[in-house]
Amino acid sequence: MKKHIAVVSGDGIGPDIVREALKVLFAVGAKFGHTFTTSSYLAGGAALDAVGIPLPEETLDGCRNSDSVLLGAVGGPKWDTLASNLRPEKALLGLRGGLGLFCNLRPAILYKQLSDACPLKAEIIGEGLDLMVVRELTGGIYFGERGRTDDAAFDTMAYTVGEIERIVRKAFEIAQKRSKRLCSVDKANILNTSQLWREVVKRVQGDYPDVEVSHLYVDNAAMQLVRNPRQFDVIVTENMFGDILSDEASQITGSIGMLPSASLREDSYGMYEPIHGSAPDIAGKDLANPIATILSVAMMLRYSFGLQAEADCIESAVSKVLDNGYRTADIHTPGMKKIGTNDMGSLIAQSL
Amino acid sequence: MKKHIAVVSGDGIGPDIVREALKVLFAVGAKFGHTFTTSSYLAGGAALDAVGIPLPEETLDGCRNSDSVLLGAVGGPKWDTLASNLRPEKALLGLRGGLGLFCNLRPAILYKQLSDACPLKAEIIGEGLDLMVVRELTGGIYFGERGRTDDAAFDTMAYTVGEIERIVRKAFEIAQKRSKRLCSVDKANILNTSQLWREVVKRVQGDYPDVEVSHLYVDNAAMQLVRNPRQFDVIVTENMFGDILSDEASQITGSIGMLPSASLREDSYGMYEPIHGSAPDIAGKDLANPIATILSVAMMLRYSFGLQAEADCIESAVSKVLDNGYRTADIHTPGMKKIGTNDMGSLIAQSL
Ligand SMILES: [Mg+2]
Ligand SMILES: [Mg+2]
Structure with a gap:
């Protein structure tokens, strides 16, 4: 080659x-x-x-x-x-x-040789960690319309079905090559973009019947990564949530340099x-x-x-x-x- | 009384x-x-x-x-x-x-009597944890304009100087009564609302000269809470960032019921x-x-x-x-x- x-x-x-x-x-x-x-x-x-x-x-x-x-x-x-x-x-x-x-892959792997560096207790990390955060990278609030006046500012989180579907399909494909478990993270109890996100995941899911899907709100996901990161294999989420959660997941390994x-x-x-x-x-x-x-x-x-x-x-x-x-x-x-x-x-x- | x-x-x-x-x-x-x-x-x-x-x-x-x-x-x-x-x-x-x-106070305290429940290693939590997340509660993307069409959706994160200043002043006052250290969390390298937030913090800081101020991006804050939560005393941040970080900080104590x-x-x-x-x-x-x-x-x-x-x-x-x-x-x-x-x-x- x-x-x-x-x-x-x-x-x-x-x-x-x-x-x-x-x-x-x-x-x-x-x-x-x-x-x-x-x-x-x-x-x-x-x-x-x-x-x-x-x-x-x-x-x-x-x-x-x-x-x-x-x-x-x-x-x-x-x-x-x-x-x-x-x-x-x-x-x-x-x-x-x-x-x-548009598709950011952020593996969080804890090498057993470096488990001393992991901030979590040994009983939580068990045999090690190996999870993958799939983060949408070119949409959402980091790229939406924004504006400023002297005394106010706004940023817009926007997504189209197409933008969501292409990243969600990538995540399903990656989940198929791993443990066939996919967790979609959103804030669908409040945000319209998250409701759209969840609808797309539920529809696209039909094309990947071998993958087991779960949904978590982003605040709960930030907790679960600390409480029991081994429950996760592949996580898929929008740009800003993915920024926050992929960095948190990385830190949980204790070895950012890896x-x-x-x-x-x-x-x-x-x-x-x-x-x-x-x-x-x-x-x-x-x-x-x-x-x-x-x-x-x-x-x-x-x-x-x-x-x-x-x-x-x-x-x-x-x-x-x-x-x-x-x-x-x-x-x-x-x-x-x-x-x-x-x-x-x-x-x-x-x-x- | x-x-x-x-x-x-x-x-x-x-x-x-x-x-x-x-x-x-x-x-x-x-x-x-x-x-x-x-x-x-x-x-x-x-x-x-x-x-x-x-x-x-x-x-x-x-x-x-x-x-x-x-x-x-x-x-x-x-x-x-x-x-x-x-x-x-x-x-x-x-x-x-x-x-x-508008001002949500979320203490995250780890009682030394319950340190077994903490997911972090003993050397990280040391003598225990006692930090306070001050979360803006009535502005930002949870309350901004939102919309939906069949194939797209948006949510708006919006803040005025007034909304930011009142929560930031509360946080400074709380920091004055604690260890006089305040960490403001934003995403000012990207978001206009965060740049406005940081400007307000820097201006208001002049009225609280005894408080030492630091700034962290939200993704880094999500990491630092896991890596070394004891570096924090009072954290102040906007509504959604506060939702995520206060829940993460709570989980770090291991005792939500407390x-x-x-x-x-x-x-x-x-x-x-x-x-x-x-x-x-x-x-x-x-x-x-x-x-x-x-x-x-x-x-x-x-x-x-x-x-x-x-x-x-x-x-x-x-x-x-x-x-x-x-x-x-x-x-x-x-x-x-x-x-x-x-x-x-x-x-x-x-x-x-
Ligand atoms: Mg980041
Ligand atoms: Mg919450």
């Missing part, structure tokens, strides 16, 4: 972690006989410094003309005082919108990135944990390129390196071997 | 728990030389059964003409099939709206109620835990009547009874003495 990947390293530790992820990508390509090529593009603060805007047209075009996108992280205090249309984070919104990436994400289009095209930030304070110091970005590469292979064995191979290599006691500083505990960004990437590449 | 309190017992265990809370109210009145009088009013299913609507005008008038309101719980499966404008829960919205109760709440007007008037539901399955069986309602009375004394010592006295009495090993069924653990609703109320009243 030949695939061309747009690489957007971004700011802070972005270049550090993307470098290691590409090391693993090329190694897995060599092992399995695939040819992966890359082109690099600017976005975020790096683009602001170079050309004065957070998302140059060239970047968007380059991403569009690639088979998928690998992104590091954007943003940092250096650009925090800029006007809101010039904030580095605008690059993320622009990429998601410009590339039509978690990848995917943002998918209707076809198999996607953008892959770690969920953590750009951590400018440790940029370039060989301190960042590249595992989330490496696992993002595994998701790319699985969801965009259909390369299951290759994705499994990367995930096993990560687990092997953890089993052998290697840790970057963020996940280090007494008795483990502390290593840097570069060594972590190399060890995982060698363990493929 | 003389105060007249409107009592709305409601449905299910409502009468059981309110009876015990009044026992404690009258006992604390006798001890400190105050005269508390009460009038009872119907709301929820009880009102539906008696007069066919969930919130009779007489109830609203009676509440308006009292110094504060004590509410038990409303709702139950018996009335779940009624049209949405006849649901018992409409009584709560009607009381909040009709009484102008948590009171207050809903305040601009002056000192307020409505006080436990956060738990009406639990119709155990109604009238001397099984309900009255502590959340008893602690709601303590909040009434503190926030509406300014009776600090009296409120402290009730809270100490609750702690003393827990120290002595008495538990209702919902919080019972091996080795503790299981008692009923009535005995729990009496023991707390005797421990004042």
Whole structure:
């Protein structure tokens, strides 16, 4: 297989972690006989410094003309005082919108080797956690009409049946490949958009009779994630609820530095990135944990390129390196071997 | 001091728990030389059964003409099939709206005697938890303009400066009486209402120079509540964010049956109620835990009547009874003495 990947390293530790992820990508390509090529593009603060805007047209075009996108992280205090249309984070919104990436996959996995980091009691997490939040990414209140006067403001949460149906179908398909349980989260006792959401889920459900569906209000879901996260397998929800719940679910694993994400289009095209930030304070110091970005590469292979064995191979290599006691500083505990960004990437590449 | 309190017992265990809370109210009145009088009013299913609507005008008038309101719980499966404008829960919205109760106080307290029930690890909760979520209750997306067509829907999150300022000032005043730390939660990197919210917090902050202010995005706040809830003292946020975060914070204590709440007007008037539901399955069986309602009375004394010592006295009495090993069924653990609703109320009243 030949695939061309747009690489957007971004700011802070972005270049550090993307470098290691590409090391693993090329190694897995060599092992399995695939040819992966890359082109690099600017976005975020790096683009602001170079050309004065957070998302140059060239970047968007380059991403569009690639088979998928690998992104590091954007943003940092250096650009925090800029006007809101010039904030580095605008690059993320622009990429998601410009590339039509409406389906955000946020796995929350607790590795048994790192269960000490989990904030929940052992009897709650049991054998570990492995749940997937499917978040609608291009609709809802983050994209609706908004306005300001001197003494008032409004934002609009809006959804069409089409916008809901395409994300709900993605979630059903993912549930079919996992434990066949899907929990839809809304606030249908109050919001019209949530009532529409629930109607669509109930109709679409007929096409996936093997999937068991449940419904939860968002405030209750925020409680249940703490009380008993193991009750969940796949959660599907609208943009803002998904933002809140996917972050909460991530925190429940205790290891944000380990978690990848995917943002998918209707076809198999996607953008892959770690969920953590750009951590400018440790940029370039060989301190960042590249595992989330490496696992993002595994998701790319699985969801965009259909390369299951290759994705499994990367995930096993990560687990092997953890089993052998290697840790970057963020996940280090007494008795483990502390290593840097570069060594972590190399060890995982060698363990493929 | 003389105060007249409107009592709305409601449905299910409502009468059981309110009876015990009044026992404690009258006992604390006798001890400190105050005269508390009460009038009872119907709301929820009880009102539906008696007069066919969930919130009779007489109830609203009676509440308006009292110094504060004590509410038990409303709702139950018996009335779940009624049209949405006849649901018992409409009584709560009607009381909040009709009484102008825009400020919801949701303490999340973990009693060290009940720390086994907390889902978080011991090293995270340390000596216990005691935080306060101040939630805006009558604005935002739950009350904004909404609409539906066959294939689309919208809801509007709207706020005025006035609506924001009055809740933010309440939160600053509460922070001044606690640890002088206030965390404002919004999504100001995206939402116009949140940007307005943050502007108001930053301006109003000048009037409370002794309070240290921090700002968190709502998704990050949902994470931080799990990662390290002890970093928070008072959190202030808009209606929907407050709905989600206050429920998450409650769950973190592990003991929903212990948590009171207050809903305040601009002056000192307020409505006080436990956060738990009406639990119709155990109604009238001397099984309900009255502590959340008893602690709601303590909040009434503190926030509406300014009776600090009296409120402290009730809270100490609750702690003393827990120290002595008495538990209702919902919080019972091996080795503790299981008692009923009535005995729990009496023991707390005797421990004042
Ligand atoms: Mg987020
Ligand atoms: Mg709620």
